[in-house]
Amino acid sequence: MGTTGPNQGVVRALLDAALAEGRTVLTAPEGKALTDAYGIPTPGEALAEDASDAVRIADRLGFPVAMKIVSPDILHKTEAGGVRIGVTSVAGVREAFTSIVSNARAYDPAARILGVQVQQMVPAGTEVLIGTVTDPAFGKIVAFGLGGVLVEVLKDVTFRLAPVTHDEALSMLDGIRAAEILRGVRGAEGVDREALAGLVVKVSQLAADFPEIREIDLNPVFASANGVTAADVRVLLDADVAVPRRTYGREAILTSMRRLMRPSSVVVIGASGESGKIGNSVMRNLVDGGFPGEIHPVNPRTDDILGHKAYKSVMDVPGEPDVAIFAIPAKSVAAALEDVGRMGIPNAVLIPSGFAESGEHDLQAEVVSIGERYGVRVLGPNIYGYYSTWQDLSATFCTPYDVKGGVALTSQSGGIGMAILGFARSTGTGVSAIVGLGNKADLDEDDLLTWFGEDPDTDCVAMHLEDLKDGRAFVEAARATVPRKPVVVLKAGRTASGAAAAGSHTGALAGDDAVYDDILRQAGVIRARGLNEMLEFARALPVLPTPRGDNVVVITGAGGSGVLLSDAVEDNGLSLMTIPEDLDAAFRAFIPPFGSAGNPVDITGGEPPSTYESTIRLGLEDPRIHALVLGYWHTIVTPPMVFAELTARVVAEFRAKGVEKPVVASLAGDVEVEEASRYLFEHGVVAYPYTTEKPVEALGAKYKWARAAGLL
Numbered sequence: 001m002g003t004t005g006p007n008q009g010v011v012r013a014l015l016d017a018a019l020a021e022g023r024t025v026l027t028a029p030e031g032k033a034l035t036d037a038y039g040i041p042t043p044g045e046a047l048a049e050d051a052s053d054a055v056r057i058a059d060r061l062g063f064p065v066a067m068k069i070v071s072p073d074i075l076h077k078t079e080a081g082g083v084r085i086g087v088t089s090v091a092g093v094r095e096a097f098t099s100i101v102s103n104a105r106a107y108d109p110a111a112r113i114l115g116v117q118v119q120q121m122v123p124a125g126t127e128v129l130i131g132t133v134t135d136p137a138f139g140k141i142v143a144f145g146l147g148g149v150l151v152e153v154l155k156d157v158t159f160r161l162a163p164v165t166h167d168e169a170l171s172m173l174d175g176i177r178a179a180e181i182l183r184g185v186r187g188a189e190g191v192d193r194e195a196l197a198g199l200v201v202k203v204s205q206l207a208a209d210f211p212e213i214r215e216i217d218l219n220p221v222f223a224s225a226n227g228v229t230a231a232d233v234r235v236l237l238d239a240d241v242a243v244p245r246r247t248y249g250r251e252a253i254l255t256s257m258r259r260l261m262r263p264s265s266v267v268v269i270g271a272s273g274e275s276g277k278i279g280n281s282v283m284r285n286l287v288d289g290g291f292p293g294e295i296h297p298v299n300p301r302t303d304d305i306l307g308h309k310a311y312k313s314v315m316d317v318p319g320e321p322d323v324a325i326f327a328i329p330a331k332s333v334a335a336a337l338e339d340v341g342r343m344g345i346p347n348a349v350l351i352p353s354g355f356a357e358s359g360e361h362d363l364q365a366e367v368v369s370i371g372e373r374y375g376v377r378v379l380g381p382n383i384y385g386y387y388s389t390w391q392d393l394s395a396t397f398c399t400p401y402d403v404k405g406g407v408a409l410t411s412q413s414g415g416i417g418m419a420i421l422g423f424a425r426s427t428g429t430g431v432s433a434i435v436g437l438g439n440k441a442d443l444d445e446d447d448l449l450t451w452f453g454e455d456p457d458t459d460c461v462a463m464h465l466e467d468l469k470d471g472r473a474f475v476e477a478a479r480a481t482v483p484r485k486p487v488v489v490l491k492a493g494r495t496a497s498g499a500a501a502a503g504s505h506t507g508a509l510a511g512d513d514a515v516y517d518d519i520l521r522q523a524g525v526i527r528a529r530g531l532n533e534m535l536e537f538a539r540a541l542p543v544l545p546t547p548r549g550d551n552v553v554v555i556t557g558a559g560g561s562g563v564l565l566s567d568a569v570e571d572n573g574l575s576l577m578t579i580p581e582d583l584d585a586a587f588r589a590f591i592p593p594f595g596s597a598g599n600p601v602d603i604t605g606g607e608p609p610s611t612y613e614s615t616i617r618l619g620l621e622d623p624r625i626h627a628l629v630l631g632y633w634h635t636i637v638t639p640p641m642v643f644a645e646l647t648a649r650v651v652a653e654f655r656a657k658g659v660e661k662p663v664v665a666s667l668a669g670d671v672e673v674e675e676a677s678r679y680l681f682e683h684g685v686v687a688y689p690y691t692t693e694k695p696v697e698a699l700g701a702k703y704k705w706a707r708a709a710g711l712l
Helices: 008-020 028-037 051-061 090-107 166-173 179-183 193-209 250-261 278-288 330-343 361-374 414-427 445-454 471-481 505-509 514-522 531-540 559-571 581-588 609-621 640-656 672-682 693-708
Strands: 045-048 065-070 083-087 115-120 126-135 139-146 157-161 213-224 227-230 233-237 265-269 294-298 323-326 347-350 377-379 385-388 393-396 404-411 431-436 460-465 487-491 526-528 551-556 627-633 663-668 686-689
Touching: 008 028, 008 193, 008 233, 028 045, 028 065, 028 233, 045 051, 051 065, 051 090, 051 115, 065 090, 083 090, 090 115, 126 179, 126 193, 139 166, 139 193, 157 166, 157 514, 166 193, 193 213, 193 227, 250 347, 250 377, 250 445, 265 278, 265 330, 278 294, 278 393, 323 330, 330 347, 330 361, 361 377, 404 414, 404 445, 404 531, 414 431, 414 531, 431 445, 445 460, 445 471, 460 531, 471 514, 487 514, 487 531, 514 526, 526 531, 526 693, 531 693, 551 559, 551 609, 559 627, 559 663, 559 693, 581 609, 609 627, 609 640, 627 640, 627 693, 640 663, 640 672, 663 672, 663 693, 672 686, 686 693
Parallel strands: 265 294, 265 323, 323 347, 347 377, 404 431, 404 460, 460 487, 487 526, 551 627, 627 663, 663 686
Antiparallel strands: 045 115, 065 083, 065 115, 126 139, 126 213, 139 157, 213 227, 213 233, 385 393, 385 431
C-alpha cells in the first residue's frame, strides 16, 4: 500500500462502471487497475486488440510472456482454451493470439471479446492462493492456502474474518497443512513471509472496503524468498448488497436479557385452565415450578386460571412485567405484540409455530417490525420456551426441569432441546438455563452468549445451531466470553454451509464447512462433532480444573487400555509426558517387576487398591505432571467402587491442599463400572465406562479452552 494508502477512488470508479453496465465480473485490465490501487503486486501487462498489438507488447515486456483471453463473459479462461503460458517468440505470440481468440469464440459464440492480455511471466516460486468471499453468516472472509491447478483437490486452505491484521495473516501462513513448505524444505529457500502476510492484509482490506466485491481470487500467487506476485486476478461483483441487520449494543443486550432471564413479573398471553392446551402447560410449569414472581394470565374468557387473576387484555395487566409469553395462534401474535409494545414490556417469548418455518415470511417480518418499533426483543417464534433454573422459571409447555447448576444450553430445534433436557436429567447435570431459539426472528446466539458470558450462575455455555444470522456478532460475543468460561458449539449441517455461488476457487473452497470450522476455532469456541459430544463436554468442562501445563501421564491397570488411551491423547492434540529418570524410578517403586513404567504407567491388573492409590498420589504430587488419565480394569482384587472411592478421596485431598489437576478415567469391566463412573463424576473426576475415547476427548476439550483463554 505504501505510505499513501490505497486509492479507493480508482476502485470506486471501476466498480461503479462495471455495475452500471450490468456486469458482475471485472475484466483482466480492470483487475490489474484494482490491484494496482491497493498496492497488490502483479506482473506488467497490457491489452492487445490484435496480433500486432500483442507482438509490440510482448517485445516491450520481454519474453517469455503469458497470454490470456479478456472477456467479461468468460469467467474460466483455462476451460475456454484462453490461456497460453511461456510464449517465447514473435511467431509464438501471433499464433497464440489467433488460437486464443478462436478457442474463446468456439467456447461461447456470444461472448464479448475485448482482446488478449499479454503479461510478463512471473518468476518461479511456491504457488499459493489468496482470496476473499462473502459468506452468508460471517460476511467478508479472507482465504489463504496452497494454490495452482490442484487447489480444489488439496483444499489446504484456512479462513479468517476480513480485514485481518498482520499477525492474523502470519497465523494463516502457519494454519495450513503445508506450512513447512513456506518455510523451506529439502534445502529450498523459504518464502518472504512478511511480504506474503502483507499481501493477505491488502486483499482482505480491499474486500472489506467495498461491499459490492463478492469474491476476489488471486491464484496462483507466486511466493519466493524475493517477494510475492499475483499472476492471475479474478474479481466478482454483487449488485445486490445485503442490508445490514439491526444491531444492539452490549449494554442494551444485557439490560434486556437480564429482565428475560431474571424476571420478577411474567405475562402469559393465551393462558388456559383447560388441560392439554399449550397455554395451560405453560401456566402449570410456572406455578408448579415455584416461580416466585408475579404471574399474570391473559384470557378474555375467564377470570381465574390456576389461582391467578386472569386479564382480558395485556393492557389490563398491572405493574411493569418483564416478559410476555405467547401461547396463541400465529395469526393473533402481531396484534397482541402491539399491546405488549404499548405496555413497555421489553421481552416477548413466541412459542407458536406458523411463521417463516412454514413459509409465512411476511407474518414473521411483521412481528419483527413491531418489536423493533417498540423496542421489544423477540425470542422465537416456533420454540419450546425457556428455562431459567436459578429463578425457578420453567416458561415452556414441555417437561419442567429444576436441577440448578452452571451449564447454559441452547438449541434451535425443539427436538434437540428435549434431548438436552433428557440428558441433563439422566446425568444429573445442573443447568443455569435451557433456551429455545427456533426461527431466531430477533434474539439469537450472540444475544444469549453475551448474557451467559456475564451471568455469574453460568460456568459453561453449550449451543446447538443450524446457522448464524450474524456470525461476526457471535464471534465478538465468543471472544468476550471464552477468556472466562468455555463455549461449546454443535453446528448442524456441516456439509451444507458456506458461500452461496462459487464463481472462483475461493468461493468453491468456502462452500463447505471449512469457514465455520476455522473462524469458530479462532474465536476460541470448542466445536462438538455431535449432540452427545456437545452435551458431554458441557457436563465435563465445569468439573475439570484448568490444566497448568502440557504434560499428560497415563496410569493404567491394563496394557491394552493404556495403548488406546495413549492413542486418544495424541488424537486430541495432547502431549504424553516424557518421564524423567527420577520420576520413572518413583513409579517403579509401586508397581510389580512385570509392570511397566514410562508413559503409560502400567501397574497391571492384579494389583490391590494401594497400588492404584500410590501411583495416583504420585501423579498428583509431582509438579511436572499436569494431568492424569486413568485406565481401570475391573478385578475382584480392586472392585470398581473401591477404585472410585479411593480415587475421589485422593483427588479431594490434594484439592484441599490447593493442588488441582484435571483427572479423567476410563473404566473397563462389568456393569458395576457404571455406578463407579457416576460416583467419580460426582466427585470431580470425569469418568466413563466402556470407552477409552470419551474421557480423553473431554480432557482435550478442556485443554482447547485453556489455550484459547490464554491460560496455558
